[in-house]
Amino acid sequence: MATRLLGAKLNLLSVREVLNARDKELSDGGGLLLRCAGPSAAWVFRYTSATGKRREMGLGGCARHNARAAGESLALARGSAAKQRALLAAVPPLDPIDERNKANDARREAERKRKAEKQQEKATLVRAARAYHEKFIEPKRHPKRSADWINSLENHVPAALWHKPVAEITRAELLEFLRNIQGRMADTGQQVRRRLDEVFEEAVEQGTVSVNLVALLHAKLRREHKPKRVTPHEALAFAAAPAFVEGLRTQPGIAARCLEFTIYTAARIGESIGAKWSEFDGALWTVPAERMKAGEPHTVHLSERALAILAEMRALGSPFAFPSILDKTRPLSNMAMLVLLRRMKRDDITVHGFRASFSTWANETAAARPDVIEAALAHREGDKIRAAYNRAQFAAERRKLLDAWAAYLEAREAASNVIELASAKAA
DSSP, X not given: OHHHHHHSOOOOOOHHHHHHXXXXXXXXXXXXXXXXXXXXXXXXEEEEOTTSOEEEEEEEEOOXXXXXXXXXXXXXXXXXXXXXXXXXXXXXXXXXXXXXXXXHHXXXXXXXXXXXXXXXXXXXXXXXXXXXXXXXXXXXXXXXXXXXXXXXXXXXXXXXXXTSBGGGXXXXXXXXXXXXXXXXXXXXXXXXXXXXXXXXXXXXXXXXXXXXXXXXXXXXXXXXXXXXXXXXXXXXXXXXXXXXXXXXTTSOSHHHHHHHHHHHHTOOHHHHHTOBGGGEETTEEEEOGXXXXXXXXXXXXXXXXXXXXXXXXXXXXXXXXXXXXXXXXXXXXTTHHHHHHHHTTOTTOOSTHHHHHHHHHHHHTTOSOHHHHHHHTTOOOSSHHHHHHHHHHOHHHHHHHHHHHHHHHHHTSOOSSOOOOSSOOOO
């Protein structure tokens, strides 16, 4: 068929015939046809493929609104038909429709790659991290903890890496950065690695990258990790706690009341200063999960003295139980209680150390079972099933424990039948 097309007479149609044709099919020779239906017309290339199959290939519409347009359309159709005849005459012969489909597929694939590359250029590490933060971190965490999460990356990831497309980040440069920060700041390096791991895992889910490089480096970095030695917070010997509390009650101000409340509840500093009235219900204080170190809600049973302190603070009319002295719409500064200790000439102890005082007292005097003491301190339980059981079963025991602690503090005398540990580690 290809030979017949090449040998056939060509260019049989005139511009006038193209312009005036109606409801019929005209041949221009060599397989090129003009198919008309009223005023509409289209060019068709008819041929027989190498497999012997008869096929028709559309070459587009024919413009016929004037002689000039008809002549231009005829010339374009003849040029296109010549290209198809050349494919049929190739060795081996090529099917024009198949070749056009391949070309279209290639163009679509090229366009897909172009768009993907353009998207990858936009998907820098900073954009990926902020998108992940906005989607998964902000809705679930306290604003301060949420800000700390993204700030740790923005402050420590080098600009060259931070603004580079995620798909272009190499294993070598990622390892160099993580090894460097881990060597300088071991714990911070671990924190940054964990957060980058989350970002890269989401990038894999989104199809931005094919593999989580951070996860692949975890084992290697773990072998090289040198944990930071934890220095215990300076704690007050529990035998001296009643006398200290007695002196503390003579101190005026919100910071003094907040410190006293913190001691009675064995709470962390952030839990106390961030306490809002909405968290209190009678003699119960439930700290929401987003404000807890372990990320789980924590219920504290309030003693009579703790309730009396809250009653005094409620008169201030702030949404916070312990508001800032300068601005009642804000919580007390996290430095206020430390400044108070300095004013009391107690540079030898810290606020957080009172949790160790409580823990040592409770364990040394056998005031409660170890599990109950740990639950009162809101320490994370590794076994999730056991943790759920503890939260359900320890309510009465924890209440008795904190009431016993309050009674001990108000006795104004140290227990004489116990020997304290040489050093107390902060909880």
